[in-house]
Amino acid sequence: MKTNSSEFIKSAFQETDWPREPLPEIAFLGRSNVGKSSLINSLLKVHGLARTSSTPGRTQSLNFFLIDNRFRFVDLPGYGYARVPRIIKSTWGEMATSYLAKRASLVLSIHIVDSRHEPTTLDLQLHEWLDCQSQPRLIVATKSDKLSNNELRKSIERAQRAFKNDKVVPYSAKTGRGRDEVWRQIEAAITNYQKQR
Numbered sequence: 001m002k003t004n005s006s007e008f009i010k011s012a013f014q015e016t017d018w019p020r021e022p023l024p025e026i027a028f029l030g031r032s033n034v035g036k037s038s039l040i041n042s043l044l045k046v047h048g049l050a051r052t053s054s055t056p057g058r059t060q061s062l063n064f065f066l067i068d069n070r071f072r073f074v075d076l077p078g079y080g081y082a083r084v085p086r087i088i089k090s091t092w093g094e095m096a097t098s099y100l101a102k103r104a105s106l107v108l109s110i111h112i113v114d115s116r117h118e119p120t121t122l123d124l125q126l127h128e129w130l131d132c133q134s135q136p137r138l139i140v141a142t143k144s145d146k147l148s149n150n151e152l153r154k155s156i157e158r159a160q161r162a163f164k165n166d167k168v169v170p171y172s173a174k175t176g177r178g179r180d181e182v183w184r185q186i187e188a189a190i191t192n193y194q195k196q197r
């Protein structure tokens with residue numbers, strides 16, 4: 001998928017900051033430092049649009065990006081990083097889950113996990129919580145360039161089992177692997193949402 005324009009709109013620390021115009025939104029969530037911001041940049045092919053860092057806990061608010069004046073990407077803060085000050089750690093749950101539970105224009109939650117590691121307890125808890133919300137979601141296993149094909153296959157199978165046989169898409173922000181598949185799912189979610197309105 002080719003996008004023509006993408007721009008950062010705003011950081012939101014509370015509900016009153018969320019953009020008002022009801023465009024479809026795709027949320028990116030996952031553990032701290034897993035590669036959420038890199039996935040956004042790689043999908044849009046824009047370097048540095050979403051700020052990335054080797055220091056976990058970089059993204060600490062909901063960051064909204066407008067794509068082609070048609071839909072938005074929402075970069076959520078990462079969870080599970082112990083060195084983030086406690087106040088921020090405790091607001092994660094509130095800020096992210098309130099967005100995920102309340103946002104009427106949320107069309108797809110992209111749950112990002114690290115393809116090198118077994119899903120963590122928090123990954124599984126989030127998956128279960130999303131499952132209960134019964135909203136469209138997609139699991140993406142990123143950093144796949146760090147594994148051999150054989151290791152990757154095993155790791156995807158393991159993740160699929162852990163996530164109750166939900167589809168897990170291997171991805172790499174470095175090589176672009178999985179990009180077309182993720183775009184297909186995003187487009188399908190947007191189309192679906194528009195049909196229902």
Ligand code: GTP
Pocket residue numbers: 031032033034035036037038039051052053054055056057058059060077078079142143144145146171172173174175
């Ligand atoms: P927080 O906002 O701090 O929670 O992090 P994040 O989930 O947004 O992660 P970010 O995109 O900042 O990436 C973290 C680190 O992982 C950076 O050093 C990235 O360059 C690296 N990284 C992300 N995706 C990939 C990938 O697909 N392959 C490789 N090799 N490195 C990646």
Ligand code: MG
Pocket residue numbers: 036037038051052058059075
């Ligand atoms: Mg980030």
